[in-house]
Amino acid sequence: MAVATERLQRQAASADTGRRADAFDLTLQIVAYVVLVFVAILMFVPFAFSVATSFKTNPETLRLTLGNMFWPETWTTAAYTTVREANIGRWFLNSVIVAAIWVTARCAFGALAGYAFARMRFPGRDIVFLIFLSTMMVPGIVTIVPKFIILKDLGLLDTYGALTIPFLTDAFGIFLMKQFFESIPNELEEAARIDGASRFRMFFQIVLPNAMPALSALAIFSFQGSWNAFMEPLFYISSEDYFTLPLGLAMFRQANYTEWPAVMAAAVITTVPIAIFYIIFQRRFVASQTSAGIKG
Amino acid sequence: MATLAQAPGSGSAKPVKYKNPLAAEDAIAGWLFILPAILIIGTFIIFPIVLAFWVSLHQRDVVGSVDNWVGLANYQDILSDNADFWIAFRNTAWFSLGVVPTQTAVGLFLAVLANRKIRGKTFFRTAFYFPSISSSVVISMIFLWLYQNNGLINFIIRKVGLPTPKPPWLSNPKGVLEMLWTGIGWDSAPAWIAGPSVALLSIMMLNIWTTAGTMMVVFLAGLQDISGDVYEAASLDGATRRRQFFDITVPLLRPVILFVVTLGFIGTFQVFDQIYVMSAGGPAKTTTTLVFLIYTEGFKFGEGLGYASALAVVLFAIIFVLFLIQRRLVEKKD
Numbered sequence: 001m002a003v004a005t006e007r008l009q010r011q012a013a014s015a016d017t018g019r020r021a022d023a024f025d026l027t028l029q030i031v032a033y034v035v036l037v038f039v040a041i042l043m044f045v046p047f048a049f050s051v052a053t054s055f056k057t058n059p060e061t062l063r064l065t066l067g068n069m070f071w072p073e074t075w076t077t078a079a080y081t082t083v084r085e086a087n088i089g090r091w092f093l094n095s096v097i098v099a100a101i102w103v104t105a106r107c108a109f110g111a112l113a114g115y116a117f118a119r120m121r122f123p124g125r126d127i128v129f130l131i132f133l134s135t136m137m138v139p140g141i142v143t144i145v146p147k148f149i150i151l152k153d154l155g156l157l158d159t160y161g162a163l164t165i166p167f168l169t170d171a172f173g174i175f176l177m178k179q180f181f182e183s184i185p186n187e188l189e190e191a192a193r194i195d196g197a198s199r200f201r202m203f204f205q206i207v208l209p210n211a212m213p214a215l216s217a218l219a220i221f222s223f224q225g226s227w228n229a230f231m232e233p234l235f236y237i238s239s240e241d242y243f244t245l246p247l248g249l250a251m252f253r254q255a256n257y258t259e260w261p262a263v264m265a266a267a268v269i270t271t272v273p274i275a276i277f278y279i280i281f282q283r284r285f286v287a288s289q290t291s292a293g294i295k296g
Numbered sequence: 297m298a299t300l301a302q303a304p305g306s307g308s309a310k311p312v313k314y315k316n317p318l319a320a321e322d323a324i325a326g327w328l329f330i331l332p333a334i335l336i337i338g339t340f341i342i343f344p345i346v347l348a349f350w351v352s353l354h355q356r357d358v359v360g361s362v363d364n365w366v367g368l369a370n371y372q373d374i375l376s377d378n379a380d381f382w383i384a385f386r387n388t389a390w391f392s393l394g395v396v397p398t399q400t401a402v403g404l405f406l407a408v409l410a411n412r413k414i415r416g417k418t419f420f421r422t423a424f425y426f427p428s429i430s431s432s433v434v435i436s437m438i439f440l441w442l443y444q445n446n447g448l449i450n451f452i453i454r455k456v457g458l459p460t461p462k463p464p465w466l467s468n469p470k471g472v473l474e475m476l477w478t479g480i481g482w483d484s485a486p487a488w489i490a491g492p493s494v495a496l497l498s499i500m501m502l503n504i505w506t507t508a509g510t511m512m513v514v515f516l517a518g519l520q521d522i523s524g525d526v527y528e529a530a531s532l533d534g535a536t537r538r539r540q541f542f543d544i545t546v547p548l549l550r551p552v553i554l555f556v557v558t559l560g561f562i563g564t565f566q567v568f569d570q571i572y573v574m575s576a577g578g579p580a581k582t583t584t585t586l587v588f589l590i591y592t593e594g595f596k597f598g599e600g601l602g603y604a605s606a607l608a609v610v611l612f613a614i615i616f617v618l619f620l621i622q623r624r625l626v627e628k629k630d
């Protein structure tokens with residue numbers, strides 16, 4: 001009550017300056033819209049241009065006019081045929097396989113370890129967690145040369161193993177899951193415990209089904225990470241049979257230097273799946289990113 | 297032993313009295329739960345960190361046929377006067393110093409605008425965020441095309457009637473500040489203040505374009521945590537909007553800004569994908585960044601994996617120093 005009356009008094013006090021503020025507000029509002037729309041266009045144009053280019057003929061790309069910028073004069077899907085013949089289907093399949101493995105493993109191992117760190121007490125827990133956490137401080141580039149050597153010694157270079165095994169879990173995912181488990185009440189677990197359930201049953205029957213919000217955030221992160229991974233695949237993979245989409249796209253461009261429609265067609269094919277994913281899970285994408293900070 | 301009984305949210309008024317029956321089970325189950333993580337993180341993150349130092353003390357080629365102990369020779373080579381390291385360091389520093397403050401400022405500006413009562417906030421957020429979820433290779437490929445001599449950017453510049461850079465963007469090694477110095481008649485400016493080349497600047501602009509939207513989303517979340525009452529009270533006290541921004545918004549967002557700037561420096565010091573796709577380190581090494589140098593030295597007929605690993609360790613040290621400086625800044629102001 002007191003707060004409400006105080007606020008009313010404040011509003012009355014500021015009423016006389018109100019009219020001037022209104023005009024100022026309106027100007028600011030217009031400026032805001034203009035800038036935001038302009039930036040939105042700026043974000044959109046490169047993508048629209050690449051889609052348009054992918055449907056053009058090769059010569060048409062070289063003579064840009066206002067008319068054919070976003071709308072080809074002659075529509076053709078020749079570029080898509082070119083990339084299909086360059087085996088983009090295989091790279092797409094590889095990307096899907098790798099993404100499926102990343103997502104499944106990161107969710108499973110992240111949840112297991114995150115739960116153990118959040119709820120279980122065992123000797124050495126805190127020191128292991130601290131070591132895991134401190135690996136997040138080390139920039140990824142430091143480990144790449146040694147990882148190359150380890151993968152080579154394990155005979156995993158140029159296999160699906162090099163694209164997946166080093167990435168089956170990471171400290172970030174474990175940390176995310178631990179934070180989540182600490183934030184939810186454990187009444188259900190207590191009840192299960194009284195019923196004599198083991199940790200394993202408790203985890204699979206009660207904890208996991210209730211961890212969907214955090215698991216979906218981790219799944220989105222993992223999907224995005226695997227779908228866009230480039231540098232490490234570039235170092236560990238040399239035969240085309242194991243190319244993922246970004247790697248295939250980069251190599252395709254090196255071999256077809258000036259064929260912009262085909263290069264853009266490959267770019268479009270790489271972007272469409274993650275774009276669909278993003279539009280469906282838009283809110284989750286943004287929320288998971290802001291809560292956990294920006295990665296990569 | 298009483299962890300479970302004490303765990304937050306147990307909710308019951310009377311404390312659970314019995315001894316935790318899971319304690320014994322947890323001692324084993326706990327290790328089983330974290331076993332996969334220990335295997336993966338141990339083999340592919342922790343062990344490699346140790347190995348990085350070891351390898352950096354060797355001369356070693358990609359195939360592994362040469363593997364000799366050389367002590368600190370790699371480090372001496374890296375830090376010697378004419379080493380490419382200094383070129384790469386300068387390029388990377390320009391890149392970071394250009395990109396991080398700009399993307400942070402643009403992101404903050406957009407967030408303040410979008411934090412108003414605006415229709416289609418979700419649309420703007422979706423649109424601005426999209427570049428940062430797309431593949432860096434795809435985006436680099438698109439901008440490679442935009443930056444061509446007959447690409448979209450030059451087309452627009454010509455339409456407006458302005459001169460386009462010659463040679464075109466990504467093949468132009470001229471220093472941006474160098475052009476400014478000659479413009480004002482200073483012909484003998486030293487190389488280290490020549491600034492980023494036009495080619496590097498092109499890639500910097502791409503990076504700002506990609507990340508500004510992410511920054512906006514992060515700042516928007518931070519802004520929405522600031523209660524409207526604070527501003528209301530301030531405006532009653534006669535604070536102008538400008539003062540409100542600098543005296544309320546910026547200080548309250550300070551932790552977020554520092555976080556974003558730290559991550560920005562760590563990220564930009566490791567830029568690679570864009571360089572690989574768009575300029576491959578050229579022209580005249582003006583876009584050779586530290587990580588790109590690691591790639592060419594280690595994997596492309598350079599000095600080999602030992603040298604590359606030593607470079608990575610030096611980069612680690614640089615990033616660590618940056619991190620310490622920023623922590624010092626946080627502590628000082630707090």
